[in-house]
Amino acid sequence: MSRVFNFSAGPSALPLPVLEQVQAELLDWRGLGTSVMEVSHRSKEFLAVAEQSEADLRTLLKVPDEYSVLFLQGGAQMQFSMVPLNLLDERKRADYIDTGYWSRLAVEEARRYGEISVAASSVGLGDMAIPPRETWQLDPQASYVHYTPNETLTGVEFHEVPDVGSVPLVADMSSTILSRPIDVSRFGLIYAGAQKNVGPAGLTVVIVRRDLTGRCSPGAPKLFDYKRQIDAGSMANTAPTFSWYVAALVLKWLLGMGGLEVLAEMNRRKSETLYRCIDDSEGFYTNRVSPGCRSWMNVSFHLVSPELDSSFLAGAEAEGLIGLKGHRAVGGVRASIYNAVPERAVDALVDYMMRFRTRHG
Numbered sequence: 385m386s387r388v389f390n391f392s393a394g395p396s397a398l399p400l401p402v403l404e405q406v407q408a409e410l411l412d413w414r415g416l417g418t419s420v421m422e423v424s425h426r427s428k429e430f431l432a433v434a435e436q437s438e439a440d441l442r443t444l445l446k447v448p449d450e451y452s453v454l455f456l457q458g459g460a461q462m463q464f465s466m467v468p469l470n471l472l473d474e475r476k477r478a479d480y481i482d483t484g485y486w487s488r489l490a491v492e493e494a495r496r497y498g499e500i501s502v503a504a505s506s507v508g509l510g511d512m513a514i515p516p517r518e519t520w521q522l523d524p525q526a527s528y529v530h531y532t533p534n535e536t537l538t539g540v541e542f543h544e545v546p547d548v549g550s551v552p553l554v555a556d557m558s559s560t561i562l563s564r565p566i567d568v569s570r571f572g573l574i575y576a577g578a579q580k581n582v583g584p585a586g587l588t589v590v591i592v593r594r595d596l597t598g599r600c601s602p603g604a605p606k607l608f609d610y611k612r613q614i615d616a617g618s619m620a621n622t623a624p625t626f627s628w629y630v631a632a633l634v635l636k637w638l639l640g641m642g643g644l645e646v647l648a649e650m651n652r653r654k655s656e657t658l659y660r661c662i663d664d665s666e667g668f669y670t671n672r673v674s675p676g677c678r679s680w681m682n683v684s685f686h687l688v689s690p691e692l693d694s695s696f697l698a699g700a701e702a703e704g705l706i707g708l709k710g711h712r713a714v715g716g717v718r719a720s721i722y723n724a725v726p727e728r729a730v731d732a733l734v735d736y737m738m739r740f741r742t743r744h745g
């Protein structure tokens with residue numbers, strides 16, 4: 385058996401020790417003679433997984449007590465609906481910061497429920513930079529400000545949490561959660577589809593300040609109500625047990641690695657190695673993202689000629705470097721280098737990129 389280096393944007397690479405543990409205990413989990421998928425989500429064995437995963441996530445992100453942690457279904461895009469349905473007040477006004485593809489989809493969905501204002505947009509910057517904070521047109525009466533800390537398609541990332549005063553800040557952290565320490569107290573709500581940096585698809589992590597819950601729109605589906613989910617321990621209906629169990633193993637793995645300070649250092653190094661290779665290529669590879677907002681997680685680049693894309697990708701695949709095709713909306717190449725992608729995967733990619741350039745440059 386040979387494992388490839390997987391740069392897929394999502395679902396994405398999982399840590400090998402986690403997959404090995406899943407394999408080892410698949411048929412007989414915790415001596416029950418059955419797999420974790422085949423027992424009740426309300427069994428004491430599964431409840432222990434639920435409890436431990438919440439405790440580990442709280443430790444990793446230093447989540448303050450006044451925040452609840454939820455493990456839900458529906459992906460990040462279901463949060464595009466749940467956030468407005470739960471957080472909009474009677475005036476139904478919210479501000480969104482548009483930095484690309486995912487923020488735009490969030491705006492489009494929120495507009496079904498309220499009066500959404502795009503307080504700043506990266507359109508004028510070719511989606512290659514974050515609009516400067518002093519240009520944002522924020523409404524101090526808005527119910528919340530929504531932003532996307534990392535735009536996964538282009539690889540445009542905020543390296544600081546923006547100051548939005550006392551209005552609750554809501555973040556779609558799908559492609560950056562757990563990649564570094566964050567100050568959770570700066571946020572009203574954080575959500576993330578698990579399939580990039582937390583675990584398998586099918587699970588969504590939500591961290592919400594409890595005082596923002598309890599006023600869900602009466603017309604909303606009951607499972608969309610954060611308060612109901614908090615009261616039910618994320619089990620207002622059957623939980624996605626297998627995804628949750630794998631995510632719990634990933635959280636343990638992160639703790640074993642030394643926590644998020646260590647991961648941040650690794651992630652910064654991995655991205656620097658790749659950007660250096662691009663910047664030193666004399667225009668053969670280009671990344672147009674403004675230097676201050678280059679993503680640590682998704683490194684996108686174009687080749688000097690788009691005709692080379694397919695032979696670049698095919699050659700990479702032949703060497704066991706997969707998942708590098710850029711999103712259809714952006715083209716080119718994208719290397720997603722989440723927590724589970726080891727430094728030697730990045731080294732292998734850089735080595736391939738240098739040889740490819742020598743051959744075709």
Ligand SMILES: *Cc1c(COP(=O)(O)O)cnc(C)c1O
Nearest residue numbers: 459460461462486536558559577
């Ligand atoms: C991948 C991604 C999503 C996708 O949402 P799903 O509903 O989980 O498919 C949303 N937002 C961001 C920033 C993403 O990277």
